Amino acid sequence: MRASPDIRGGQTAADAALAAFDVTGYAATRNRVLPASGRGASRLSPYIRHGLLPLLEVWNAAAGGPAPDVSKFRDELFWQEYARHLYARVGMHLHRNLRFDVAWSGEFAPAAWPREMACVDWALSSLETDGWLVNQSRMWLASQYTVRSGAGWVAGQEYFHRHLLDGSRAANLLGWQWTVGAGSSKPYGFARWQVEKRAPQLCAACPLNRNCPIQNFPPDRDLHPVLNPTPLLVRDDDLATTQGPTTVVERSTPKSVLLTVESLGDADPALLAHPQLPAVFIFDEPALEKLQLSSKRLVFFVETLQDLAARREVIVHLGDPRRIAPELSAAITWAPVPSFEKYAGTAVELHPWPWLAQPHAGSVQSFSAWRKNLTRPK
Incomplete structure (x- = not known):
């Protein structure tokens, strides 16, 4: 049995991580990948995912910081809550394409993550060793696996779920759907400039530096709406069951x-x-x-x-x-x-479950649609 070298389990570790977190600078640095010392990501997600840090407690802990940083940080907490609301309402439907049709496969395809690419190898090694990645590098891997390699998204997200300390069906399934465009119609296009901006040392040391397979954005794709999507995306006629x-x-x-x-x-x-x-x-x-x-x-x-x-x-x-x-x-x-x-x-x-904000019966087709009917936490 091997533990994550940097993130330990337990309420004591969770409380210490929250006490040490400073939201200052979060908006500008949350997507920084390397060097690790310059990251603004909180690394609180494993404790949030397993209820060691309730979302409302983390929400309140950010109060008093610079307004842009508090706002951005709380937006990310809202995203976690949105994922929970969506999963509570649609359940196993979240394992399928929600709004736009994107090819998916249940078979894992290791070749979809070519290890000779330094950015992919580093991100995969971090996932497999640490059990945690900043959001930007999660999107790199998801886009490479799906948009670039065409391997679908279900098996890739399953690999994430197996390794991530914060692996939740709600957030993981939703994140992959949005990355490949199944939830938004706009796939995340992984390209070299993103790596050079967030972790330039990876490109500098990459054996494919002069023959980069992600030099440019992937071509645009036309995604077609899913036929007969679940009506639960539009309205919840059984809110009592959804909220518990x-x-x-x-x-x-x-x-x-x-x-x-x-x-x-x-x-x-x-x-x-x-x-x-x-x-x-x-x-x-x-x-x-x-x-x-x-x-x-x-x-x-x-x-x-x-x-x-x-x-x-x-x-x-x-x-x-x-x-x-x-x-x-x-x-x-x-x-x-x-x-x-x-x-x-x-x-x-x-x-009862300690919601950050109570679920509503309106649309959850997108994050913005969900927020329109949301009652903000006090």
């Missing part, structure tokens, strides 16, 4: 608190409500066998549980949650993901 419970649902007295990968932090609502009860986590054996997550991701979970165990009793299971969860008499926090259904019916107490 808005108050605590009490069925009987809980004997434990069941944590999921969506919510592993001390601020988990069910955990906060029952400080005297043991916390339980189930390593979902059928899911792990299917997903083949990297050891970095598994170590991140173990480190998080070890950190929590320093403050309260923690019980860990390995097996099928559908068999284990019904025996726990657990309180649990609802999560906006399709896989939560394996827990929903077994909980004796169900707590």
Whole structure:
């Protein structure tokens, strides 16, 4: 088992990362790739993804910084919330093209990421070793895999999901869809000038420096609208299901608190409500066998549980949650993901999800359409 060399799991590590983050300069440097010392990216995403840092806490922590930087940083938090709203509403539809038709394949194509390109090799090595990339280099890899190589997007995003410490279906699927144009009709065109602007040393050392395969932008492509897209993109007629419970649902007295990968932090609502009860986590054996997550991701979970165990009793299971969860008499926090259904019916107490902004019933066809009907957090 190998951990990420730079990002450790646990509430203690999450709190330290948030305390050390300074939003000053974020707008100008968030897309800088190299040198690492000049990056403005927060590196908070693994902790946000797993509920160690709720979005509202991070939103509030940015207050007081320079206005342009706070605004840009909060825009990125809104993007995370948009991804969660979209996934909560459309569910497994997010695994398919949403608005524009882009070829996709379920077969992974390693050749779509030619390692002789220094920019690709560096980004892939960072993904596989660290389990984290700045957004700009994620877009490089996604565009190279799809727009340049024509390998589709589903298998590529699956590789990301396997390695990224912040890998979430919501953000990962949405990011790949937008990069290839399936969500916007405008693919992200990966070209050399982007590498020279964000990480010039990669081009300088590249063996293909004088014969660069991405010297110019890829040719424009005509994307066609998806026939019969899900109407859920336009309107939600079952908002109650999308947003989950808005108050605590009490069925009987809980004997434990069941944590999921969506919510592993001390601020988990069910955990906060029952400080005297043991916390339980189930390593979902059928899911792990299917997903083949990297050891970095598994170590991140173990480190998080070890950190929590320093403050309260923690019980860990390995097996099928559908068999284990019904025996726990657990309180649990609802999560906006399709896989939560394996827990929903077994909980004796169900707590609301801590949204940054409550979901609405209007259009989610695009980030801008979603924001028009959004109630901003206070």
